[in-house]
Amino acid sequence: xxxxxxxxxxxxxxxxxxxxxxxxxxxxxxxxxxxRVRELVRENVADLKIILRWxxxxxxxxxxxxxxxxxxxxxxxxAYDWEAEHGEDLREAGELARNLGIRLxxxxxxxxxxxxxxxxxxxxxxxxxxxxxxxFDFLGSPDGVAVLHMGGxxxxxxxxxxxxxxxxxxxxGTLRYxxxxxxxxxWTVAEVVRTAVALxxxxxxxxxxxxxxxxxxxxxxxxxxxxxxxxxxSVRPKLHLSSxxxxxxxxxxxxxxxxxxxQALLGALGSREADVMVEAKGKEYALAPMGVxxx
DNA sequence: GTCCGTCAAGCAGGC
DNA sequence: GCCTGCTTGACGGAC
Numbered sequence: 001x002x003x004x005x006x007x008x009x010x011x012x013x014x015x016x017x018x019x020x021x022x023x024x025x026x027x028x029x030x031x032x033x034x035x036r037v038r039e040l041v042r043e044n045v046a047d048l049k050i051i052l053r054w055x056x057x058x059x060x061x062x063x064x065x066x067x068x069x070x071x072x073x074x075x076x077x078x079a080y081d082w083e084a085e086h087g088e089d090l091r092e093a094g095e096l097a098r099n100l101g102i103r104l105x106x107x108x109x110x111x112x113x114x115x116x117x118x119x120x121x122x123x124x125x126x127x128x129x130x131x132x133x134x135x136f137d138f139l140g141s142p143d144g145v146a147v148l149h150m151g152g153x154x155x156x157x158x159x160x161x162x163x164x165x166x167x168x169x170x171x172x173g174t175l176r177y178x179x180x181x182x183x184x185x186x187w188t189v190a191e192v193v194r195t196a197v198a199l200x201x202x203x204x205x206x207x208x209x210x211x212x213x214x215x216x217x218x219x220x221x222x223x224x225x226x227x228x229x230x231x232x233x234s235v236r237p238k239l240h241l242s243s244x245x246x247x248x249x250x251x252x253x254x255x256x257x258x259x260x261x262x263q264a265l266l267g268a269l270g271s272r273e274a275d276v277m278v279e280a281k282g283k284e285y286a287l288a289p290m291g292v293x294x295x
Numbered sequence: 296g297t298c299c300g301t302c303a304a305g306c307a308g309g310c
Numbered sequence: 311g312c313c314t315g316c317t318t319g320a321c322g323g324a325c
Contacts, residue, residue: 025318067317068318075303113306118305121304124303125304252316302322309312
């Protein structure tokens, strides 16, 4: 077990050991079956509670909920009042997480792009981000994090970043939880930090993406820039860690994390504390080499 | 019963 | 132009 700086570990969406998932979904065409949707959301939230307890028993301090916790919640076709129906259930799950000391996050996906040139994409993105913020409101997660990439560059990064800031500036409810993450092709840590600072929100450094798209920074320098942005919220800094799947093209996540990638992150962190979300196909199994006992 | 292509949605980059 | 990467599971049709 690593004994240096205090590092908390987590994994996304589901636990393969139990097994349990917060990411059950359905097709858009099935959305009209309200009773079915209700039941599916109840199962997602029930499994969230089960995973929280498993995490507490295994010393895992982070968990990322699936984006489909309430599938299509932000879609116009969603057929009932999910806040009225599931708000209390979410509140209970959030209370459990606080009691167990587990930090929660969500990661709206690639379609959420508030800096897009297309107005309809911007509007859909904002609606989805407001849904995520509402979920955190119900959970009552003061350290909750909604992780978002900055989307397209449209051949003009400065203009795109400015558009992103302009669109998000007035979204106070969302900005309470939002953190911006560097990606493996377009936005570097330095650029993400600049945008995050402009919005007064934190920046997440993804060490794997940084490896593929470092700009002019070492990982250590990238952390020097991004870790202080968490002072905007007075919560522990958060990072992402993953490794390349050797059988796939650059950017694909591996089943586990290579020891050298973990060691590189530890080396760059030094004595600084952080919460590390491990993005691996093997979910909680990928934490075993870092000292988490899965059995 | 199992396999397989498709399903709401956006981008960039490699071929 | 098409395919794949960015969380992965659901569903219907073919066999």
